[in-house]
Amino acid sequence: MEIAENIVWTEELEKLDLLLDQGQFELLFPGERYGGGEKEIWLVYLMNDAVESFLVFHDAELTGTYQKEYEGEIDAALERDGEQYVLIVRQGETVCTLFFERLSMEVHLFDYGKTGHFWVDGFEYLRQIEFRIAILRDKLEYLGEAFCTEEEIRLAALAEFPPLNFCCYPAVPEQYLVPSCPWWQASEEGIAEMEHLAAEAGDQGLLRWLSLYRRWPGKAAARQIAKQLHTMRHAAVVDLLEQKLKGEAGKYQRRNFAQDAGEKEKIRRLETQAEKRKKELEAEGKRVSLLREEPFFYARDSVEYKIHLMIWGRKEKNRVVRVETFQ
Numbered sequence: 001m002e003i004a005e006n007i008v009w010t011e012e013l014e015k016l017d018l019l020l021d022q023g024q025f026e027l028l029f030p031g032e033r034y035g036g037g038e039k040e041i042w043l044v045y046l047m048n049d050a051v052e053s054f055l056v057f058h059d060a061e062l063t064g065t066y067q068k069e070y071e072g073e074i075d076a077a078l079e080r081d082g083e084q085y086v087l088i089v090r091q092g093e094t095v096c097t098l099f100f101e102r103l104s105m106e107v108h109l110f111d112y113g114k115t116g117h118f119w120v121d122g123f124e125y126l127r128q129i130e131f132r133i134a135i136l137r138d139k140l141e142y143l144g145e146a147f148c149t150e151e152e153i154r155l156a157a158l159a160e161f162p163p164l165n166f167c168c169y170p171a172v173p174e175q176y177l178v179p180s181c182p183w184w185q186a187s188e189e190g191i192a193e194m195e196h197l198a199a200e201a202g203d204q205g206l207l208r209w210l211s212l213y214r215r216w217p218g219k220a221a222a223r224q225i226a227k228q229l230h231t232m233r234h235a236a237v238v239d240l241l242e243q244k245l246k247g248e249a250g251k252y253q254r255r256n257f258a259q260d261a262g263e264k265e266k267i268r269r270l271e272t273q274a275e276k277r278k279k280e281l282e283a284e285g286k287r288v289s290l291l292r293e294e295p296f297f298y299a300r301d302s303v304e305y306k307i308h309l310m311i312w313g314r315k316e317k318n319r320v321v322r323v324e325t326f327q
Helices: 011-021 124-143 150-160 188-201 204-215 219-229 232-249 261-283
Strands: 041-047 051-058 061-064 074-081 084-091 094-100 102-109 288-293 306-315 318-326
Touching: 011 041, 011 051, 011 074, 011 102, 041 124, 051 094, 051 124, 124 150, 124 232, 124 306, 124 318, 150 188, 150 232, 188 204, 188 232, 204 219, 204 232, 219 232, 232 318, 261 288, 261 306, 261 318
Parallel strands: none
Antiparallel strands: 041 051, 051 102, 061 094, 074 084, 084 094, 288 306, 306 318
């Protein structure tokens, strides 16, 4: 983004520049999101189960042609005319101009520890952990340490631990993967955090594997550790990691969809059905985890509200789950 010389560089402008460099320019107008003022336009910044954040253009007006579904390179220039900013955005052959007086950041943090997405089959409980670590890493990278707890900052390092990240347990199909680091690249912080978890869980066997991994941090060793993680022998360290993620995520608010009476009743019925089934399964001696799949709150999307029951079991030496969904 080209910026005129009479403009003072700010943190908000840095975030705007980052989005435009990535070809991201998704605007929301009054009526397209929950809350906000009539003279505000919102630019989607980071949206996932952990956070919904926007750059907010105040006293804003848009002219020209804005392509909501545009995907491609973006050219942009920011100028200042008196008290007003002028953002000129070129999306291919079309141009739109956004006039505004002030730019601010709006951030909403949510509990991501009880969410579930079951897009890939096989060892789904590990894929849920991978997903939570990935969105936590995004929150840390895009928003900074001020929006994370100290424990979250440490756990986010596991995004660069190939035996658990997208290399071995991707939560999404390969065509949708956007790797946060090079394939099979392990960071010192990632290995150290897993060593810390293994020590806390008293898993001496995993500690020995991690010692070998430090010496030969390649694909072969990563795959061997990945195979260890889904066995009953190492269940304690996986459970500890899941508990830590849930504990930190639980410090944030849950999305509350109670504003709409129809939606509130729909959710109540689903929760009643899921809780009844959960109690039936637990009465049979089964371990059951209840997870929710939720649409965004401030910028509603096409995702339907669902409840998943993750039912734990064992297959030979491996720990497995099956999933029942209510929607």
